[in-house]
Amino acid sequence: MERPRVLIVGGGFAGVQCARGLERELSESEAEISLITPDDYQLYLPLLPQVASGVLAPEAVAPALRRVLRRTRIVPGAAIGVDTSAKVCVVRLITGELVNQRYDWIVLTPGSVTRTFDIPGLDRRARGMKTLAEAVWLRDHVIAQLDLAAVTHDEAERAARLRFVVAGGGYSGTETVACLQRLTSAAASRYRRVDPRWIKWHLIDHAPKLLPELGDRLGHKALQIITARGTQVSLGVSVSAVSEGSVTLTDGRTLASHTLIWTTGVTASPLIDTLGAETVHGRLAVRADLQVPGMEGVFALGDAAAVPDLAAARGAGDGPPPVCPPTAQHAMRQGRRAARNVAAVLRGRPTRPYEHRNLGLVVDLGGRDALARPLGVELSGLPARLVTRGYHVAALRTSNARCRTVANWLLDATTGNDFFRTGYLAGQPATLSGFEGTGEYPTPERVRELAHDSSVAGEC
Incomplete structure (x- = not known):
């Protein structure tokens, strides 16, 4: 049977x-x-x-x-x-x-x-944080901007290379800007012609609050942490257009930048x-x-x-x-x-x-900073750090992944990071739809045709 x-x-x-x-x-x-x-x-x-x-x-x-x-x-x-x-x-x-x-x-x-919107240039210029390929590509891209800024003699070009815009003030956007801002600040010390003070990070969100799921106190704490590191946060604002060298906001500002990271939900x-x-x-x-x-x-x-x-x-x-x-x-x-x-x-x-x-929420802001709300209890500082990392380690599915993650954290804390590009997808178009494969779905009618099409192979 x-x-x-x-x-x-x-x-x-x-x-x-x-x-x-x-x-x-x-x-x-x-x-x-x-x-x-x-x-x-x-x-x-x-x-x-x-x-x-x-x-x-x-x-x-x-x-x-x-x-x-x-x-x-x-x-x-x-x-x-x-x-x-x-x-x-x-x-x-x-x-x-x-x-x-x-x-x-x-x-x-x-x-x-x-989730995307009908914003001019968004489909070609924005990068997401949804797949492993996007994360690896984005690391290469950010370091490439530092490399290019270090060799150009054009001050306007240098400023555009060193300005990074992250759209979305939820978990993904806040953690992304927190982690990558630490990366660029540390990496800048390896460049003779890149002053860390020249690097500008912008976090924008159309909502009136950052991380509203955490509650007012922890949301405000997150805002304090990332702004203290130099990130400019603009709330109640979104993107209206994106070009090769600029990001235009709905409040009328145009930011010279070659980097828009799009994390406005799913x-x-x-x-x-x-x-x-x-x-x-x-x-x-x-x-x-x-x-x-x-x-x-x-x-x-x-x-x-x-x-x-x-x-x-x-x-x-x-x-x-x-x-x-x-x-x-x-x-x-x-x-x-x-x-x-x-x-x-x-x-x-x-x-x-x-x-x-609901068991609660955790937010890792890189370095020693984290926020957590396990079972409704609001935590920050070291207790939140322990809860956050403990949760992530427990959630990983294999002992191999847990050991790799803990080892990587220890190496980063003790020996620091090496800032280099892998060359991943160098010279290739990198778009949201390309990374996430969102353009390959037929209509319901076409699906029924394919399901009964004898030319389509059976079980693989």
């Missing part, structure tokens, strides 16, 4: 946690588990700013999936469409070949991509649009047990799903319950619940709703 096929789409926090859970919940004879992902590692996103600043090596935040998963079949590609009526997932392999993967149950965890993967299903602010609408209404055998979770936040709903009064924010904390716990619910369905047992108590 053929085993039921459980197909997981996406190798992020939710997908990998679901696969791990299914390996524990189900025996090998009960189901065949497959995971579709273009990468053979699980990226730990919260530490990407430290990769960009050179504190951590890329390997430290990217545990190999084959260390994490034992029985799961890994399909090297990206899902570009799902025909839920035919129970077929259309996959573009890393070779570019299209294949149709059939399933009995599918768990959609395609994650999110950087939106669900374009894969969700191929389903033709109900969405909530772009995220796939799901029930509390993570199943998609009206789609047999389909579960969805993580950043791409609007999962009802039952814990928050208790204090929200009347009206529809709020949805879980797109955080790693929720994604991992939803992955565990999804694994249990898929196993329950396969065995003919009832599912249970996802419910989670």
